Amino acid sequence: MGFIALILSLLIEQVRPLSRDNPVHRGGAFIADSIAASTDAGRLRHGALGWGIAVGTAVVGVVVAQWLLAWIHPALVLVLHVAVLYFTLGFRQFSHAFTEIQLALAANDPQGARQSLQRWMRLRDPSFDASDLSVAELCRVAIAQALIGAHRYVFGPLFWYMLLPGVIGPVLYRSAQFLSERWAAGGHAPIRPKASVTTAPAEPPAPADVNPPPLAQVDPRAAEAQTAAAEGVEPYGWFAARAYRLLDWLPARLAAAGFSVVGNFEDAIYCWRAAATVKGGDEQRRILLMAGGGALGIRVADPKLDAEVRSGDAAAQETDQDPPGPAASGFDWNGVEPDASGLRSAVGLVWRSVVLWILLFAMLTIANWLGR
Numbered sequence: 001m002g003f004i005a006l007i008l009s010l011l012i013e014q015v016r017p018l019s020r021d022n023p024v025h026r027g028g029a030f031i032a033d034s035i036a037a038s039t040d041a042g043r044l045r046h047g048a049l050g051w052g053i054a055v056g057t058a059v060v061g062v063v064v065a066q067w068l069l070a071w072i073h074p075a076l077v078l079v080l081h082v083a084v085l086y087f088t089l090g091f092r093q094f095s096h097a098f099t100e101i102q103l104a105l106a107a108n109d110p111q112g113a114r115q116s117l118q119r120w121m122r123l124r125d126p127s128f129d130a131s132d133l134s135v136a137e138l139c140r141v142a143i144a145q146a147l148i149g150a151h152r153y154v155f156g157p158l159f160w161y162m163l164l165p166g167v168i169g170p171v172l173y174r175s176a177q178f179l180s181e182r183w184a185a186g187g188h189a190p191i192r193p194k195a196s197v198t199t200a201p202a203e204p205p206a207p208a209d210v211n212p213p214p215l216a217q218v219d220p221r222a223a224e225a226q227t228a229a230a231e232g233v234e235p236y237g238w239f240a241a242r243a244y245r246l247l248d249w250l251p252a253r254l255a256a257a258g259f260s261v262v263g264n265f266e267d268a269i270y271c272w273r274a275a276a277t278v279k280g281g282d283e284q285r286r287i288l289l290m291a292g293g294g295a296l297g298i299r300v301a302d303p304k305l306d307a308e309v310r311s312g313d314a315a316a317q318e319t320d321q322d323p324p325g326p327a328a329s330g331f332d333w334n335g336v337e338p339d340a341s342g343l344r345s346a347v348g349l350v351w352r353s354v355v356l357w358i359l360l361f362a363m364l365t366i367a368n369w370l371g372r
Contacts, residue, residue, distance in 0.1 A: 001078055001081065002162070002361075002365065003361055003362055003365040004078065005078055005085055006085060006089075006158070006358070006361065007358075008082045009081075009082045009086045009090065010089075010091075012082070013090040013092050014092070017090075017092035017093075017096065018087065018092060018093055020123065022087075024087050028175075029182065031054065032178070032179055032183070033182075035054050036050055036182075036183060036236060038050075039053070040236040042235060043235065044235055044238050045239075046236060047183065047235065047239040048239040050183075051176075051239050051240050051243060054175065054179055055172065058171050058172075058175045059168055059172055059175075062080075062084065062167050062168065062171050063166065066166050066167065080167065081166075081167055084167040084171060085161070087174075088157050088171065088173070088174040089153060089157040089161070089170055089174075090154070091150075091153070091154065091354075093149070093153045094146065094149030094150070094152075094153050097119065097120035098120075098142060098149075098343070098347075100112075100113075101120075101138070101343065102340070102343050104116060105135070105139075105343070106340065110135050110138070113135075113138055114138060115130070117130045117133070117141060118130040118131070120142075120145065121141070121145070124181065135339065135340075136339060139338035139339055139340065139342055140299065140300060140302070141302075142343060143298065143300050143338055143342055143343060143346045144289055144292075144300050144301075144302070146343075146346050146347075147259075147288055147289060147349075147350070148285065148288060148289070150350045150353070150354075151252060151255040151288055152177055154357075155251055155254065155255040155357060156173050156248060156251040156252075156255070157170035157173045157174055158170075159173075159250070160173045160251070162361055162364060172247070173247055173251075176243055176244040177244055177248070179237075179240040179243075180237070180240045180241050180243070180244035180245075182237075183233075183236055183237030183240045183241075184233045184237040184240070184241055245284065248284050249284070252284035253287065255288060256268070256272055256287050256288055256291035256292070257291075258353040258356050258357060259288075259291050259295040259349060260291055262295070262353050262356055263292075263294070263349050263352075264294060264295050264297055267294035267295070267297060267333060267335075268291045268292075268294035270294060270333055271290040271291055271293060271294030271309075272287055272290060272291040272294065274290065274331040274333070275287045275289075275290035275291070275309055278308050281308060285305075286305055286309070289301050289302075290309060292346075293335055295349055296335075296345050296346060296349055297336060298337075298342045298345070299334060299335035299338065300335075310331050
């Protein structure tokens with residue numbers, strides 16, 4: 001039934017694409033913000049509590065719904081699977097903007113392509129500005145976003161759908177990914193207590209040899225805020241980011257393996273190995289973009305990520321110079337500059353990867369049927 005539900009959901013999505021501003025997305029955003037506003041008191045553990053409430057409610061909800069629908073009629077379970085996959089998995093959730101960019105460049109309208117890219121990127125980064133991007137840089141950003149989007153909206157939820165029973169997998173993955181993005185930069189109204197400021201009588205200065213207590217002993221919230229800031233997230237979103245990174249660890253590597261199989265295998269594996277040697281930073285994104293770029297033969301990684309791989313250090317800073325040959329890490333692959341033809345190549349790579357995953361799912365389904 002799972003394979004049939006997957007095919008039906010993909011077909012429905014092609015006929016009726018799911019917009020980002022859909023009722024399920026709005027409802028999820030409202031619930032996530034309400035939970036955060038009610039539980040965020042400035043500590044990391046409060047984020048873990050909120051994450052457990054939000055994800056636990058979603059998972060338990062679909063488990064109960066599937067049990068009730070199976071009790072009423074088994075055909076309703078198929079309807080539930082199709083509905084859940086329609087809202088959690090699919091190309092059109094990220095491909096519309098990519099297609100707009102392709103059409104604009106094909107019509108020799110780079111300014112229109114920049115506007116489409118800017119609208120797309122500002123869904124996650126409101127400060128993104130594409131007005132000064134060259135065509136090569138525009139194509140690089142678009143290809144990178146397409147590879148990341150294909151993983152997050154197709155390969156990731158599909159992996160967990162194949163692994164876990166029922167529709168627990170895609171709900172778990174999509175909830176974790178949604179909360180990680182929603183809570184990473186805050187934006188809700190926390191109940192975090194404010195430090196009170198009172199006027200106290202002046203006291204004589206402490207002796208010069210008295211050392212102040214460590215920051216963690218003065219205010220644990222300040223120490224935890226530093227821990228979260230080191231990873232680029234708000235304290236409340238720290239656990240959500242960690243949980244999603246854990247859930248995404250294996251799917252990201254399997255997606256990179258899929259890119260390698262259906263693309264330039266040797267270059268993809270070489271770039272993947274170089275990315276895997278770098279410790280820290282966003283490992284999943286680094287591996288996906290380096291393996292995807294190697295599979296395409298195109299320089300997809302941004303200058304910051306490229307500097308990380310070439311130096312073997314996640315703290316490396318981007319440079320304005322062209323990528324050198326052999327670097328400190330021994331990495332000497334450059335790739336070609338992306339252009340409009342690279343967009344078509346990226347579409348082909350993603351589609352071939354999807355076909356590979358669907359065939360794998362079909363084989364597992366047939367093996368399950370024959371084993372009964």
